[in-house]
Amino acid sequence: MYQYGTREWDEAYAKMIEERRNTEQAPFILGTPEWVSEFEKKIQADERYKEVAQKWEGSVVLVFKADPQAGFDNDVFLFMDLWHGECRSARLVPPEIGRSGEYVLEAEYDRWKRILKKELNVVKELATRKLKLVPFEFKKAAKLTAAAQAALRLVDLGSQVGTRFPDDVDAKQAEAFKALLQELKTEFAI
Amino acid sequence: MFGLMGKILRVNLAKESILQEDIPEDMARKFLGGRGLATKYLFDELEPGADPLGPENKLIFMSGLLTGTPSPSASRYSIVTKSPLTGIWAQSSSGGRWGVDLKHSGFDGIIFEGASEKPVYLIIDNEKAELRDAAELWGKNVSETTWLLKKTLGNAFNVAAIGLAGESLVSYAAVMNDLHRAAGRCGVGAVMGSKRLKAIAVRGSKEIAIAQEKAFHEVAGKQFELLNESILGAGLEAYGTALVLDMVNVCGGLLTRNWQTGVCSFAEKINGESLSEKVLVSPVGCFSCPIKCGRNSEIRKGPYEGQKGEGPEYESIGTFGAMCDISDLEAITMAHYLCNDYGLDTISCGNTIAFTMECFERGILTKEDSDGLEIAFGNADTMIQLVHKIAKREGIGNLLAEGTRHMARRLGRGSERFAMNVKGLELPAYDSRGAKITGLAFATANRGGDHITAYVQAPTYLAAPFLVIEESEIQDPLKENPQEAKVVKELEDALTVFDAAGCCKFMGLALDADEWSAIVATLTGWDFGVEEFRKTGERIYNLERAFNIREGITRADDTLPKRLLEEPLPEGPAEGQVNNLEILLDPYYEFRGWDKDTGGPTPEKLRELGLEEVIST
Numbered sequence: 031m032y033q034y035g036t037r038e039w040d041e042a043y044a045k046m047i048e049e050r051r052n053t054e055q056a057p058f059i060l061g062t063p064e065w066v067s068e069f070e071k072k073i074q075a076d077e078r079y080k081e082v083a084q085k086w087e088g089s090v091v092l093v094f095k096a097d098p099q100a101g102f103d104n105d106v107f108l109f110m111d112l113w114h115g116e117c118r119s120a121r122l123v124p125p126e127i128g129r130s131g132e133y134v135l136e137a138e139y140d141r142w143k144r145i146l147k148k149e150l151n152v153v154k155e156l157a158t159r160k161l162k163l164v165p166f167e168f169k170k171a172a173k174l175t176a177a178a179q180a181a182l183r184l185v186d187l188g189s190q191v192g193t194r195f196p197d198d199v200d201a202k203q204a205e206a207f208k209a210l211l212q213e214l215k216t217e218f219a220i
Numbered sequence: 221m222f223g224l225m226g227k228i229l230r231v232n233l234a235k236e237s238i239l240q241e242d243i244p245e246d247m248a249r250k251f252l253g254g255r256g257l258a259t260k261y262l263f264d265e266l267e268p269g270a271d272p273l274g275p276e277n278k279l280i281f282m283s284g285l286l287t288g289t290p291s292p293s294a295s296r297y298s299i300v301t302k303s304p305l306t307g308i309w310a311q312s313s314s315g316g317r318w319g320v321d322l323k324h325s326g327f328d329g330i331i332f333e334g335a336s337e338k339p340v341y342l343i344i345d346n347e348k349a350e351l352r353d354a355a356e357l358w359g360k361n362v363s364e365t366t367w368l369l370k371k372t373l374g375n376a377f378n379v380a381a382i383g384l385a386g387e388s389l390v391s392y393a394a395v396m397n398d399l400h401r402a403a404g405r406c407g408v409g410a411v412m413g414s415k416r417l418k419a420i421a422v423r424g425s426k427e428i429a430i431a432q433e434k435a436f437h438e439v440a441g442k443q444f445e446l447l448n449e450s451i452l453g454a455g456l457e458a459y460g461t462a463l464v465l466d467m468v469n470v471c472g473g474l475l476t477r478n479w480q481t482g483v484c485s486f487a488e489k490i491n492g493e494s495l496s497e498k499v500l501v502s503p504v505g506c507f508s509c510p511i512k513c514g515r516n517s518e519i520r521k522g523p524y525e526g527q528k529g530e531g532p533e534y535e536s537i538g539t540f541g542a543m544c545d546i547s548d549l550e551a552i553t554m555a556h557y558l559c560n561d562y563g564l565d566t567i568s569c570g571n572t573i574a575f576t577m578e579c580f581e582r583g584i585l586t587k588e589d590s591d592g593l594e595i596a597f598g599n600a601d602t603m604i605q606l607v608h609k610i611a612k613r614e615g616i617g618n619l620l621a622e623g624t625r626h627m628a629r630r631l632g633r634g635s636e637r638f639a640m641n642v643k644g645l646e647l648p649a650y651d652s653r654g655a656k657i658t659g660l661a662f663a664t665a666n667r668g669g670d671h672i673t674a675y676v677q678a679p680t681y682l683a684a685p686f687l688v689i690e691e692s693e694i695q696d697p698l699k700e701n702p703q704e705a706k707v708v709k710e711l712e713d714a715l716t717v718f719d720a721a722g723c724c725k726f727m728g729l730a731l732d733a734d735e736w737s738a739i740v741a742t743l744t745g746w747d748f749g750v751e752e753f754r755k756t757g758e759r760i761y762n763l764e765r766a767f768n769i770r771e772g773i774t775r776a777d778d779t780l781p782k783r784l785l786e787e788p789l790p791e792g793p794a795e796g797q798v799n800n801l802e803i804l805l806d807p808y809y810e811f812r813g814w815d816k817d818t819g820g821p822t823p824e825k826l827r828e829l830g831l832e833e834v835i836s837t
Contacts, residue, residue, distance in 0.1 A: 078793075081470060081793070082470045084470075085466065085488075151685055151693055153683045153684055153685060154684075154685040154687070154693075156451050157450060157451060157452055157684065157685070157687065157729065157730060158687065159446075159449060159450075163451065166449050168454050168457070168458070169454075169458065171449075171450075171451040171454035171455070172451075172454040172455045172457070172458030172459065172463075173455075173458075174451050174455075175451045175452055175454060175455025175456075175463065175684075176455055176459065176463055176466065176467070176492065178467065178682060178683035178684060179467055179470055179471065179683050181683070182683045
């Protein structure tokens with residue numbers, strides 16, 4: 031198993047993405063490293079995000095709560111290193127790293143799915159505590175409020191990433207998805 | 221009666237008489253309290269065409285149905301009258317705790333009639349009311365008036381008062397309470413000044429009867445729990461209402477240099493974080509408010525060092541800052557303090573000064589008109605001097621004291637294009653070209669150009685949905701979507717209930733209509749569900765509109781300044797945008813069930829809302 035934070039982990043993770051981007055059929059499945067990579071590129075290329083997030087400082091972690099029926103046996107942590115309109119990186123990370131992020135936002139898989147499909151408004155989900163800041167801290171909640179436009183733009187960009195949802199794919203693809211998550215756990219502690 | 225005290229005072233200032241009257245319960249059920257009940261009294265009692273500054277006008281103070289109860293943010297009262305600034309229905313609401321003390325004194329409201337020959341103030345002490353001579357208070361500002369009254373009567377008395385601006389009948393004079401809280405809009409302070417009523421001091425310890433005590437406290441407790449973990453609440457407490465400044469600016473709607481552009485290059489010097497660093501001492505909340513968006517503040521450097529007060533709020537920063545092109549937060553704060561002490565509406569005042577700066581830029585006004593004063597965008601000293609001159613009607617201040625509509629009519633030369641008001645009421649600090657639906661809300665608001673009648677800035681500029689209506693989402697703020705006119709209609713109705721209930725509209729962002737209906741139902745014992753919640757708001761809103769129609773308002777008045785309709789924003793995310801208002805107006809009237817030609821409620825709509833008596837007026 032690779033140790034997170036080491037050069038080996040970084041290189042192996044990058045290599046896996048490169049390989050999978052070449053072998054997997056687009057649009058990619060939500061929750062896979064290649065989907066996260068697509069999302070990262072979208073954010074990095076977006077001028078509007080740079081503008082609305084120019085004051086943002088701090089990592090944001092999206093936690094997809096475990097949902098075995100959707101293929102997630104464990105919580106999945108998508109860690110975004112965001113700084114003044116730049117997305118320095120976005121990738122899947124081990125749980126302990128995810129929990130150490132500055133703004134950890136947690137919701138059921140289905141809620142994230144509906145947010146990405148823009149059936150739900152991300153700010154409304156935050157305001158009604160269905161999408162939770164964990165732990166709730168007053169100062170962080172205040173910063174999130176002030177960054178509502180940036181949050182909306184991130185959702186816009188997420189929705190622009192062509193996406194297949196793991197609970198919508200056929201049985202064979204679903205099996206492959208579960209196998210991938212198992213491999214990520216075994217190899218990368220994700 | 222539960223919830224309300226069930227009584228009002230009727231004070232005839234000319235006759236020096238004070239009468240107590242009961243509020244009929246069926247009237248309370250239909251109009252709740254605050255803005256709703258006060259509007260019903262005004263509609264029934266004021267003759268059309270009355271002079272707003274004449275003795276025939278009525279000035280009505282009314283606490284809300286929930287005011288004074290342990291429900292979140294239940295602090296507010298409304299003042300309803302006919303406006304000297306707009307000539308139509310006027311309502312202005314304020315928080316703090318004066319409205320609570322009024323209610324605890326035993327009365328839900330006060331109707332002032334006539335005009336006194338000499339300055340007076342009203343004292344209400346636990347159901348006893350008396351008019352007293354105010355000769356020693358006349359000529360004094362709000363802070364001094366308040367402290368003198370407290371010194372005379374005791375600290376337990378709470379004071380609502382006018383300052384010099386109200387005395388000198390500035391068309392946008394405010395009534396101030398709790399020293400720093402303003403019933404700011406529409407010139408209600410000028411009406412008070414015209415009646416030579418300097419102040420109202422109240423004290424009381426009367427209990428508010430609650431129909432279902434246990435259930436009420438359970439519902440209220442749950443609301444507090446929800447609000448305590450609300451991210452919106454946290455944002456407002458941390459940064460005050462200035463929280464929104466960056467959000468508006470990144471959308472290209474921060475109306476700089478009197479709305480000549482929507483991008484403010486110095487936003488970071490005047491935003492919520494800057495406010496916290498430079499002047500904030502501590503957050504301040506109104507009675508029973510878990511959010512505390514008020515700012516206890518102090519100027520720590522520069523020529524105004526040592527001045528203390530509350531604020532500034534977002535609107536003061538937007539108008540004195542961005543609109544006047546002034547990045548000096550200390551000067552903005554000072555202008556705001558001065559407005560509070562003189563009793564001036566900061567939105568109209570800042571907007572009028574910005575308009576004057578543009579008139580100078582274009583040569584419509586010159587130094588000959590201004591007693592030699594160099595009036596230019598970005599000049600903070602001049603801005604401060606103008607606030608003093610307006611309040612005292614000194615020199616050019618006498619002209620500015622009438623507001624932008626009157627000034628443009630007087631000055632001509634195309635100045636009406638950039639006189640930023642609707643129906644005479646100066647617009648707030650959100651450029652509607654950057655979020656089109658806000659233009660509809662400005663154009664149709666019953667009191668004139670106003671942002672909190674519908675507060676549709678929340679789901680657009682602030683990206684914050686309003687939970688109190690079922691669907692408040694605006695798909696693309698830069699597109700006029702006729703279907704979204706319904707959001708304006710529904711927000712107008714829902715937020716009207718908040719004014720009638722005496723609660724802060726920010727609560728509508730975090731709590732839904734089920735929760736609000738439950739709190740009214742458990743307080744009053746009425747069978748009051750979501751449907752009645754919405755219908756009550758619509759009823760009050762239609763009555764206000766009927767008042768305006770009776771005063772001569774038509775569809776043609778539901779419009780925007782030409783700058784917004786014809787001058788595209790020159791830069792930023794909303795570059796090239798203007799308001800195409802007509803696309804939204806017809807659908808709005810349709811959603812309202814109003815006549816599209818007149819812009820007024822149809823007889824069918826009035827009957828549906830139980831307003832049959834209005835049809836014949």
